[in-house]
Amino acid sequence: MALIRNNALRPRILIVGGGYLGLVVAQNLLSDLGRGEATVTVVDPNPYMTYQPFLPEVAGGNIEARHAVVPLRRNLRGAEVITGSVASINHEKKFVVIEQDGDEPFELDYDQIVLAAGSVPRTLPIPGLAEEAIGLKRIEEAVALRDHVLGRIAEASLMEDDAERRKALTYVFVGGGFAGIESLAELEDLARAAVAQYDTLTEADLRFVLVEAMGRVMPEVGEAQARWVVDHLRERGIDVYLETFLQDCTDKHIKLSNGEEFDADTIVWNAGVKANPVLVDSDLPLDERGRVTVRADLRVESEEGVVEGAWAAGDNAAVPDLSGEGPGGFCVPNAQHAVRQAPVLAKNLLAAMRGESEFTQYFHKSLGAVAGMGLYKGVSQMGSFEARGVLAWLMHRGYHGYAIPTLDRKVRVFANWGLNLVLGRDVTPLKDLDVPRKAFVEAAHSKPAPKKEPAKA
Incomplete structure (x- = not known):
């Protein structure tokens, strides 16, 4: 070595x-x-830094994936960068x-x-979890999750088997912290926008499920705000299970600690x-x-x-x-x-x-918390000040738009938001991102066209 x-x-x-x-x-x-x-x-x-607070918005299609990452070499001139x-x-x-x-x-x-x-991600030894679930800590996971959700909606629109359709349109999110709530809310918003494009589907066909082991969600905000989040999600038709554990998801068959069982094609793990x-x-x-x-x-x-x-x-x-x-x-x-x-x-x-002996102690009193929950929806708490709905959503975008490093990324992110507000959310799925050579391999292995005999005079 x-x-x-x-x-x-x-x-x-x-x-x-x-x-x-x-x-x-x-x-x-x-x-x-x-x-x-x-x-x-x-x-x-990775050759880039991922701004993780934007992963739910990347998954929801509000921000282009490359705009939520900051390239290291470009922004660390004079440093050695080893991938x-x-x-x-x-x-x-x-x-x-x-x-x-x-x-x-x-x-x-x-x-x-x-x-x-x-x-x-902090995972647990739950049967099927490692094989069937996906996290949301990396930009690649956000992109894959977005296209998976949209792809299952497209496939479900053509399904005649009711059980298969229900499975394709059932999405389970485990973990009710900030990351879990934002991911669930953004993707539910995306799914409703996508379903509107299909004559064979309605919003009632979608089922989103939140599983949280604690008796409340989002410990970063107060009790009143946490209760409002649960009520808001339920008003959107999302099933919220508190004090409930995921016990098994082998072969995408969900078993919960409350005794409920069902099939789900999408399992997202955000439990710490x-x-x-x-x-x-x-x-x-x-x-x-x-x-x-x-x-x-x-x-x-x-x-x-x-x-x-x-x-x-x-x-x-x-x-x-x-x-x-x-x-x-x-x-x-x-x-x-x-x-x-x-x-x-x-x-x-x-x-x-430099041989100095005096060092600065790190001290920071939390400014509060802001969370986006889909377009025009959010929740925030800054000390005793609480906001919900559009105001909280604007506070979320303002804070994180400012916080993402580099002017280049700030401009691109705000441009994404502006274009989406004017032109609408793009709900086009990209197929086979995990197997990009699929079409080429199929073409290479396809049988050649039969030769035609020349016509006789």
Whole structure:
């Protein structure tokens, strides 16, 4: 295995993860580093950062998929960007093992490491879940989910078997947090718009089901707002099951803990997240939930004290919440914290490299929460101020349109919204995105046309 060493005169700052946190940390470092002071290296499996709050709108067809991602190389001029996965971390010897598709793994050394690997879906050992369900953490999942929903509607419009039609038009969403509610609401909005184009289907043929294990939805908002969300969803014809578990979905046959059973062609899992498992194969300190333990200044900390040269924030870190609002005393894993932790981490890292001893403590009091629930529908809570409907929907779009990094993406997103408001939602499905060679392979294997005998004179 090859070891790629850095020039000893330029220490390497290795950022593991090119998500929101990794991108903004790298941007801050690049703007504040002196000429030749350090090399900034970003490693991520994707060549882009995904703005995850927009995944429901991508799935709902309101935003073009490429406009919800930020290309790393274009926006990190002067940094090394490696498209690959960090397989393991050896902080004692200061190197990581990186794996790239189609290439041999290699070792990369570093002087400072920033753990910004984010989170992955937290799944449960439910029969059939791994085989039949889909998450909504990646842009590819949002695109696939949109086209799957639209494709099943098109196929159902031609079905004569009632049971098969019901299965094709039944959509189950597990998890009633922000991500689950927004995904469900956006796709239900999309499905109703699509059904209107078919003479053989009506909105009554659609069945959307929300399964939530807790007794309420959206813990980020108050009780009154949470009850309103449930009432609003039920008014739209969505079945909301609280204090209910998904017990089995083998072969897309749904079994719920309330005793109900039915078939569903679409199962979307949004029941929480966990820290990226890359951290497990490392010698860095982790808590019982697999998160890196850090101080409020975002330095990694073990039982023996600060781990020199190691920093972490975002979803893969247990960051103390000095405001006292976070559950268990830690910051919740959301973009609101990540975008504010990034400049603090970059500032403190540079201070440590330059021999300074004073570090900034991360403190942020939550601004509130905003959620979109389809066109002109939303819910928000900013302290004691609560909004519902169109106002909350505008607040959601305004906040996230501002928050997505880079002017280029802001312009494209607002242009998407403007065009959709004028021209209407595009509900055209794209077929076979998961098997793009299908038509070519079928053509290559098709039988040649029989030769015709020349006509006799």
